[in-house]
Amino acid sequence: MGRYDLALIGFGGVNRALAELISHGGERLAKELGFSLRVVAITDLRAGSLVDTDGIDLAPLLAAEPGELSFADLSGGSADPRNEWVIREVPADIVVEATFTNPTDGEPALSHVRWALESGKHVCTTNKGPVALAGRALKHLAAERGVSFEFEGSVLSGTPVLRTAERMFGGLQVTGVQGIMNGTSNYILGRIEEGIDLPAAIAEAQELGYAEADPTADIEGHDVQLKVMILANEVLGADLRREDVFCEGISAITPHEVRDAAAKGLRWKLVGSATRHEDGSVDARVAPLALPAHHPLAGISGPLNAVAFHTDLLGTVTVCGPGAGRIETAYALLSDLIAIHQRHADDDTAPTRPVLQETHRV
Ligand SMILES: NC(=O)c1ccc[n+]([C@@H]2O[C@H](COP(=O)([O-])OP(=O)(O)OC[C@H]3O[C@@H](n4cnc5c(N)ncnc54)[C@H](O)[C@@H]3O)[C@@H](O)[C@H]2O)c1
Ligand SMILES: N[C@@H](CCO)C(=O)O
Incomplete structure (x- = not known):
């Protein structure tokens, strides 16, 4: 059975709900879908960043009140979100972008998506900014790198x-x-x-x-x-x-x-x-x-x-x-992950996971 390692960028309502789906329903989903999901990195403006290439234990994070969460004191944690480093260097297969939507220029989410695609990682996002303001260029970049850019949740949350x-x-x-x-x-x-x-x-x-x-x-x-x-x-x-x-x-x-x-x-x-x-x-x-x-x-x-x-x-x-809701929108991300699997499961040219350099570990 295949497995996808995820980097979650933004750990607010939607990505937390995705983490809950993975933590509570992961085994059932793996049986049904034929692949499993593991979170290897999380970044958040308020909580900082957390990296564990062997898979983050999500349960204690989900038990904490959202506003109280801090990764700084955890092993592999930092007070700094370090988005660019996490997106480019941590060996994840898929970057899941769910930070604030910026309707003016799409940033910083637009850069998050671009860094991920440039690094040969698939992206799924619920963030409307990058899709509406730069969707064509990002799709072109994804095609060039042989990866997927999925964004079902950008319109009507999980409703397909x-x-x-x-x-x-x-x-x-x-x-x-x-x-x-x-x-x-x-x-x-x-x-x-x-x-x-x-x-x-x-x-x-x-x-x-x-x-x-x-x-x-x-x-x-x-x-x-x-x-x-x-x-x-x-x-x-x-x-x-x-x-x-x-x-x-x-x-x-x-x-x-x-x-x-x-x-x-x-x-x-x-x-x-x-x-x-x-x-x-x-x-x-x-x-x-x-x-x-x-x-x-x-x-x-x-x-x-x-x-x-x-x-x-x-x-x-x-x-x-x-059209909205944390769980409903997390489902959109799950549907994107399924779409990525359907498109790439048989890739023999799938990008290989780079190894995280020890010197870069926190
Ligand atoms: N909630 C919904 O119903 C829904 C539906 C469809 C789409 N969306 C979109 O999904 C995205 C996430 O929605 P949400 O409800 O989880 O929002 P949220 O405000 O609950 O969470 C966003 C999280 O992103 C973090 N963040 C912001 N900027 C960051 C940065 N630069 N680096 C790292 N972390 C950063 C924030 O700290 C926050 O925890 C938004 O773009 C929203 O427009 C939401
Ligand atoms: N704030 C948005 C979330 C979905 O994009 C809404 O209420 O529809």
């Missing part, structure tokens, strides 16, 4: 939107996408409709693990803007930059407007869309809309999200499922 389009839509022309693609804003709009105020609704979304570290991106639509770019670039063959996508969030909608609309049978939703025209150009936008109850997206509530694909032969195909 990108892989459905990539694997199941052969022979179809996709002419547009429209959807509710942010769990936090959708949850917040629902809670405001129920009478909760905005700050309390944001706090709930943070507690539930839906919101970005800085929820401004959820509220102002930037998170959806990145997701629309990813969908347009991956599915409609576009090459959109952020400034190409009009973006308005939900911050200007008052609680009165939300409740007044509900009384009239309308639901405010933050809708992202992209349309491909006959000449191949693609228009994309993010804006709140008051949808009538009969609209297919009106009933998508809470952290549930949906993406409708408009196609030539099937009409509209809608994929619906969780």
